Amino acid sequence: MPVAPERTAAPARAAAPDTRTAGSRARALLSAREAPVVGALVVALLGAGLFVDMFATGRNIDFLVLSIAAIALMALPMTLIVITGEIDLSVASTLALTSATLGVLWEAGIPIETALWICLAVGAALGALNGFLVTVCGLPSLAVTIGTMALYRGLAYVLLGDRAVASYPRDWVGGARAPFLGIEGLPWIAVAVLVLAAAFAVLLHATGVGRSLFDIGNNDEAARFSGVPVAWTRFWLFTLSGVVASGAGIFWTLQYGTSRADTAFGLELQVVAAVLLGGVSIFGGVGSVLGVMSGVLLLGTIRNALQLFGISSEVLQIVTGLILIASVVTPNIAARVRAAREPGPRPAADPAPDPTQGEPS
Template sequence: VALGMTFVIIGGQIDLSVASNMALTGACLGVLHARTDWPLPAAIACALLIALGMGLANGLLVARLRLPSLTVTLGTFALYRGIAQILVGEQSISGFPEWFVGIDRRYLGPLPVPLAVFLGLALLFALVLHYTLPGRRTYAVGANPVASHLSGVPVARVTLGLFALSGALAGLAGVMMTSRLSVARWDSALGLELDVITAVVLGGTDIFGGRGTIFGTVVALLLVAMLRHGMSLANIKVERQLVAVGALLLIAIVVPNLMARLRARRTAPAALEPNA
């Protein structure tokens, strides 16, 4: 999820609906398999397509109707979560086959499957972001969408692609989360968007777009995960954990901006000095 969010934020947008996307993907998977007797591979494929559709819906509203991504995804944040609650209800959906559940307890070589998938995707998207035309366009659109449009960059298409990628990766995470929990619940991944955005911004991605790296996101994500794990081991309540992560997000946003302003103030007098 953080990998897709990195692309979205570098592109000058934000996606607050990723955790709700995960929950709705899991809900669709559970309903299709357990309640309508779809074969699980077909249910997984359909759930992933629905997740992609959720991302495309966000992208269309932002790119085509030119609505603010913060407002759009705040709305779909509630919409997708509400639909998941309607589908699943207050009960969880179980009954998944043995080969599907417990993905976190399976290994691909020396690595757990989720970690291996994450590192593989991180490498792939790092290459895409830094060495391909779509990656360069993402940076350009995030830095200056008007100039990018005048330069011939299809800004709307790039933005649509970013939200589609975010939706697809959130869906994949939703399927893996359902496997790990062995059940589908409407409140799965509740509040996860805070951790994701914190990791992306803490990793050096500019919240206003145009700058960031996949490597920075990976390192920061590990730090946030270690922080969460440490607080859980210390029996710190979830509410206090949210305070800590929220404070970390504010620090990650405020400190770089203050440093940039200080640098600008230092260089401005030198630029105004007349030539000798």
Template sequence: MPQSVSSLAAAPAGPSLLRRLARRNEIALLLSLLAVIAFFALASDTFLTTRNLTNVLGQAALPLVAGIGVAIVFISGEVDVSIGSLVAAIAIPLITIMNATESFALGVAGALALGLAVGVVNGYLAAYLGINSLIVTLGTLFILRGGVYLYTGQRAIPDDVMLESFFQLGNGRLFGVVPHPAVIAVILLIAFAYFLRHRPFGRQLYAVGGNPEVARLAGYNVRRVKFVAFVISALLATIAGILLASRLGSAVHVAGLGFEFQVVAAVVLGGVSLSGGVGSLAGMALGVLILQFVSNGLGMLNIATEWQLVITGGIIIAAVAFDELKRRRA
């Protein structure tokens, strides 16, 4: 008798688990990614090659790194659209200091200092002064881009010392196959995913994004959580900018143009809610990969850039609409 009771109690576990998995946004995104890969693999003979796949991973690394920070800001209930201009701006102290000192470490320190300063300003204005974060970061976007244009005279600043360590950061490959930026992106993704899932800050972040007032009553420092989210976003965008500068071998004034929209699109496609409190870094990463593989596949099929933009925009709108319908039914 106890055995039959135990069996009856355990019976619903399988279907219940399947239902829970089916409701997870990441499962739908993974299936969508596999469908995209399968479609382009059939449409192009060169799509499913090691060279092309590793190239896509390398291209996806920058939006993936920056997307971690943007997703964290979105989960906190705020917005950060300044990352594109920050990616261009941090290359200036990076390259300038390296040229003057021939030190890769000092160049990176200068870049991180600028990124930290931008994150602190964004976080203070949005979290502590209560200014709308979209307005704050949009203003930062224009200020940084204008500053880049003024300093560079709209000309590239080349890497004159050509340090091998700096070159390998953005152009080297692990075991001669996997691009170093992709390795760095995966390490950061795993680290921050663990951080959000298993550390107190992660719980606070979701609570603050879900309902700031309830989070405040629970004893969470809402302003501090939002402030830290902006700092993390700026520092991760700085890392993406360092990788891009290494790849380009210079500080380019047009670097990062439109990058913020590419990252925000991937984050939203990955299921991170614009209203805060919902989303995961795994979903964000899948969103980045879907858009990168779609862009790469359309390019291989010689689809005009204009149509690539139309198709990508349609995918994003469809994803957001589907997510909204799912939420209403829930």
């Protein structure tokens, strides 16, 4: 009776999949969409610290953090919205209308603690209006939020006109810029943003709700058939964006100690630029909180370094626009380059003719 050969090669074959898995994970890490922005952030921080006078001082770092805090706050819900394939361009106008509302309420003698809650409710209503128009009326979010961007800004001018409210309590105004535990360069708002970013990261990357957001962005019809409440999800995301933008408006008002209708004009451009720069696809389905927060800090670092060089605000606006264009164009170019380098399926060779058969008809 023949003896079966010993299977000495089995251990080697069993270990091979683990090696390939580790290699694929390493390649995925190196090719992640947020890897370039994280690397650029490290280079920008090191370059600015070495070659820009006063950049690495505690006072300037404090200024840098305060200047990007509102952008970082609004970028968090914007990340979730863009991942689902939508966009909210009304965030800066929501901030301005919140600031104007707070000013009117304070002038009317309403306690500031009560006024803050009313402002958050106003922000929720503004975001819910966006969500209603997008999900119930079926209108495109780009057109809707361009319209509400003008509407909310106009309402802010209705409330305040060209005047400013600057009589807020000194304790509240100073508290908005106060350092956390007395640490210079670390205002308390930075800790609040980090905590909120961690919460958004857990929601997006470690829960079923977060996975459903990627499903909606990749294919909302398939997500709907799989049981995901697409319309309700988008509605609540727009409402959340309104609440967070209102919170950013409260912080902005108390940070500068004044309410104006023209406050934060054009800030939505920086929010969108930071989100796209952080690796979130404008077409939806791709993105991470780490990448977006890195994009916010990178954009803020570049603008801060240019300001220390004495660059005018007009040039800073041009730089922001160029970064926004680059953040949209670069991923598409990279995707095309990767697709061109990957070998496609080769066409099957024609079978050799069988000499025993006749000529094909």
